[in-house]
Amino acid sequence: MSVDTRPSEAPSGDLPGDLLDVAEGEDLVDALAAHGWGDGLPLVAPTPERVDAMLAGCPDADPDEVVAVLPPRFGEATRRTLAVNAVMTGCRPEHLPVLVAAVRALARPEVNLRGVNATTHNVAPLVVVHGEVARTAGYHGGLGALGPGNRANAATGRALRLVLLHVAGATPGDGDASTQGGPTKYGLCVAENAGASPWPAYPSAVGVDAPSAVTVHCGEAPHNVHDMESDDPARILDKVASAMATTAQNNACISQGEYLVLLCPEHAATCAAAGWSRRDVSSYLFQKARLPAAELKQAFQLRAWAPWMNRLADDDPAPMTEHPDNIRVMVVGGPGKHSSVVPSWGMTRTVTVPLDETGPRSC
Amino acid sequence: MLIHRPDGGVAQAPAELAPSPPVLAGRRIGILDNRKPNADVLLERLADRLVERTGATVVRTETKNAAIACSDQVLGLLAEEVDVILTGTAD
Numbered sequence: 115m116s117v118d119t120r121p122s123e124a125p126s127g128d129l130p131g132d133l134l135d136v137a138e139g140e141d142l143v144d145a146l147a148a149h150g151w152g153d154g155l156p157l158v159a160p161t162p163e164r165v166d167a168m169l170a171g172c173p174d175a176d177p178d179e180v181v182a183v184l185p186p187r188f189g190e191a192t193r194r195t196l197a198v199n200a201v202m203t204g205c206r207p208e209h210l211p212v213l214v215a216a217v218r219a220l221a222r223p224e225v226n227l228r229g230v231n232a233t234t235h236n237v238a239p240l241v242v243v244h245g246e247v248a249r250t251a252g253y254h255g256g257l258g259a260l261g262p263g264n265r266a267n268a269a270t271g272r273a274l275r276l277v278l279l280h281v282a283g284a285t286p287g288d289g290d291a292s293t294q295g296g297p298t299k300y301g302l303c304v305a306e307n308a309g310a311s312p313w314p315a316y317p318s319a320v321g322v323d324a325p326s327a328v329t330v331h332c333g334e335a336p337h338n339v340h341d342m343e344s345d346d347p348a349r350i351l352d353k354v355a356s357a358m359a360t361t362a363q364n365n366a367c368i369s370q371g372e373y374l375v376l377l378c379p380e381h382a383a384t385c386a387a388a389g390w391s392r393r394d395v396s397s398y399l400f401q402k403a404r405l406p407a408a409e410l411k412q413a414f415q416l417r418a419w420a421p422w423m424n425r426l427a428d429d430d431p432a433p434m435t436e437h438p439d440n441i442r443v444m445v446v447g448g449p450g451k452h453s454s455v456v457p458s459w460g461m462t463r464t465v466t467v468p469l470d471e472t473g474p475r476s477c
Numbered sequence: 478m479l480i481h482r483p484d485g486g487v488a489q490a491p492a493e494l495a496p497s498p499p500v501l502a503g504r505r506i507g508i509l510d511n512r513k514p515n516a517d518v519l520l521e522r523l524a525d526r527l528v529e530r531t532g533a534t535v536v537r538t539e540t541k542n543a544a545i546a547c548s549d550q551v552l553g554l555l556a557e558e559v560d561v562i563l564t565g566t567a568d
Contacts, residue, residue: 132481132485134482136478142480146483161480162479180488187484188487189484189485189486190487190488191485194485195485229545229546233544276483280484280485281483416512418542461545
């Protein structure tokens with residue numbers, strides 16, 4: 115055994131309860147994996163010095179305050195524990211407030227984190243960073259934003275996954291029953307590209323008025339939408355609707371399911387140039403993303419549909435979700451004409467929290 | 478090298494399974510269908526066999542949705558009405 119474990123409940127020797135001693139020369143990833151920790155990728159050692167330095171990101175907040183309790187393990191997420199995981203993925207201190215806010219958001223009951231973590235579905239949280247903190251802490255919402263290459267996006271998204279593995283206990287085969295898993299379970303964090311959006315920043319659309327905010331949306335991996343030629347919003351959004359209207363997703367049998375529609379700046383600009391608001395986009399997609407009710411009934415015997423949807427005749431076009439508000443639109447990406455649809459897991463709601471509501475100094 | 482544990486404490490201890498009764502004959506068995514597809518098939522068949530073999534009585538109930546935890550109210554009522562609960566997941 116290369117790691118000396120001292121359970122926090124029963125400290126022994128001269129080490130505080132939350133410290134471990136890793137033998138000199140031992141492989142850190144292997145040593146932590148012996149405890150069931152880590153995601154398989156290289157990790158930074160969370161030494162006390164590094165963790166203290168990380169906590170400088172929340173300078174006026176109590177590091178040992180429990181900011182959330184995360185199921186299914188019901189682990190207590192303190193700022194210190196979050197800082198430990200943030201160190202492990204290479205976050206900088208300025209990323210810690212975003213991680214804290216994302217964890218607070220995931221702990222909201224409407225997210226249904228127990229279900230999100232434990233389901234057989236491949237759902238994973240997508241974190242979207244909005245406003246001032248996106249600029250000051252270096253989050254990227256432009257070209258290739260959903261992919262590799264930006265430290266803030268990569269390290270924060272992965273740190274949140276480590277929190278879910280370590281604190282929430284969402285370990286595959288134990289607290290996570292996902293049949294196939296999925297690449298987004300390594301982490302997914304992006305900034306809204308508000309500077310390239312023709313509409314007000316997304317938080318204002320959901321009643322969050324703050325300089326900085328964080329959104330969490332628990333869903334599938336992004337589904338690509340490709341349209342290189344249209345100058346008509348309807349022609350673009352018909353393709354978005356096509357990506358939404360499939361029977362191969364949880365939302366097809368759960369009427370409260372949400373869709374996060376990440377429009378690229380050029381698609382959004384085409385919509386706005388024709389006078390379409392964000393609400394117009396959602397409303398159009400609500401009307402167009404439909405399948406014959408008979409097809410959905412044939413596909414799913416068990417349906418958690420709103421009562422009015424259950425009264426649709428077989429040849430009626432059934433919407434993929436019960437209300438336009440469940441279709442959430444924001445701008446992400448850079449030049450080019452590819453957008454994305456992120457169907458939710460179903461029994462979960464997207465949550466946006468302001469950073470300035472999360473405690474002293476945005477933490 | 479000293480490092481911090483990344484998991485932290487737990488707010489509530491994991492629930493333990495209650496000890497199984499040594500004999501099922503005459504017991505009241507609760508079937509808690511979690512509404513996963515095919516869970517009902519498995520549970521109903523299991524219940525039928527147990528009734529045949531032991532003479533146990535069966536109480537059936539179900540959760541609201543497979544993706545949401547069973548309410549404390551339903552669990553409390555079941556705990557009053559039955560001696561053993563069979564539940565499960567399926568797909």
